[in-house]
Amino acid sequence: MHTDQAAGLRAMQKKPAGSTSNPTAAAAKKTAPEKVGDPPSGKPVRVIAVTSGKGGVGKTNVSVNLGVALSAKGNRVLLMDADMGLANVDIMLGLSPQYNLSHVLDGQKSLREVIVEGPGGLKVIPAASGVKRMAELSALENAGIVHAFSELANDLDVLIVDTAAGIASSVATFCQAAQEVVVVVCDEPASLTDAYALIKVLNRDYQLNHFRVLANMAQSEQHGRKLFLKLATVTERFLDNVQLEYLGTVPFDPALKEAVQKQVPVTLYNPTSVSAGAFRQIAEQVNRWPVPQGATGYIQFFVENLFQG
Numbered sequence: 001m002h003t004d005q006a007a008g009l010r011a012m013q014k015k016p017a018g019s020t021s022n023p024t025a026a027a028a029k030k031t032a033p034e035k036v037g038d039p040p041s042g043k044p045v046r047v048i049a050v051t052s053g054k055g056g057v058g059k060t061n062v063s064v065n066l067g068v069a070l071s072a073k074g075n076r077v078l079l080m081d082a083d084m085g086l087a088n089v090d091i092m093l094g095l096s097p098q099y100n101l102s103h104v105l106d107g108q109k110s111l112r113e114v115i116v117e118g119p120g121g122l123k124v125i126p127a128a129s130g131v132k133r134m135a136e137l138s139a140l141e142n143a144g145i146v147h148a149f150s151e152l153a154n155d156l157d158v159l160i161v162d163t164a165a166g167i168a169s170s171v172a173t174f175c176q177a178a179q180e181v182v183v184v185v186c187d188e189p190a191s192l193t194d195a196y197a198l199i200k201v202l203n204r205d206y207q208l209n210h211f212r213v214l215a216n217m218a219q220s221e222q223h224g225r226k227l228f229l230k231l232a233t234v235t236e237r238f239l240d241n242v243q244l245e246y247l248g249t250v251p252f253d254p255a256l257k258e259a260v261q262k263q264v265p266v267t268l269y270n271p272t273s274v275s276a277g278a279f280r281q282i283a284e285q286v287n288r289w290p291v292p293q294g295a296t297g298y299i300q301f302f303v304e305n306l307f308q309g
């Protein structure tokens with residue numbers, strides 16, 4: 001029984017990225033926009049939502065440092081702060097933005113005007129209390145913001161969305177609209193059980209079936225892989241068509257804590273630290289993910305889905 005499961009997990013991990021055990025559901029979710037009219041303009045942009053079941057597991061650090069590392073590899077990266085909690089991206093980066101997305105929704109500012117330059121080439125859309133409002137926009141407002149985002153597409157390779165923790169519908173909407181969902185876990189019972197609960201809801205109510213798992217604050221790579229296997233074993237046992245893929249491990253690192261205090265991403269504050277090395281490795285992996293195909297690869301898809309959610 002146990003060996004069977006292990007074999008199942010291994011087989012699961014060998015599947016190419018983006019493959020799914022339920023292609024029909026995935027196709028239904030992902031191809032919808034292709035049916036309507038012309039293909040989107042602009043160029044494909046990789047949209048990655050970073051989420052977790054429980055707060056405080058390192059989502060913002062993952063978003064920021066993955067962003068910096070991807071940027072160092074030549075990607076043009078935009079980081080959207082979609083968490084209205086306390087430890088915001090702007091605090092983590094020592095920025096004090098004047099405007100945010102709600103000013104765009106109010107028509108006071110253009111999207112370009114609210115974007116701030118972060119360190120390491122990162123561009124940032126600051127957190128907005130308006131994020132929740134997005135689902136309630138009129139068709140006209142909707143079209144405006146989709147247009148605003150698609151104008152950005154030509155200057156962008158990757159959009160990273162730092163979400164709040166848990167099963168709030170806004171979190172689910174961001175995850176559903178993104179092409180890739182990274183679930184951050186750490187070695188605390190609540191982190192794993194809450195991650196499982198989140199995956200279950202995203203699968204059952206939002207038809208998501210592919211997740212990448214990042215183990216943070218682990219003692220070692222081996223420890224991180226163990227955490228992944230714990231989650232994957234339960235997921236495989238109880239959720240039929242969910243595929244989890246191991247993305248990587250970021251070790252517990254005092255240098256990262258210090259970097260947070262200094263409001264500088266650890267990848268810039270201490271590039272030789274173990275966590276910075278781990279983030280670079282993970283960025284290398286992300287660079288190898290298949291290029292988004294079809295309409296899902298376009299930022300319009302992300303934004304349209306966001307507003308319809």
Ligand SMILES: Nc1ncnc2c1ncn2[C@@H]1O[C@H](COP(=O)(O)OP(=O)(O)O)[C@@H](O)[C@H]1O
Binds near residue numbers: 054057250251
């Ligand atoms: N790899 C790590 N090593 C050491 N401490 C970490 C690590 N990742 C996160 N932390 C600590 O956890 C805190 C919360 O991280 P944060 O990225 O804000 O989590 P979240 O966005 O999930 O709430 C950080 O301020 C830092 O002190």
Ligand SMILES: [Mg+2]
Binds near residue numbers: 059060061083087
């Ligand atoms: Mg956070």
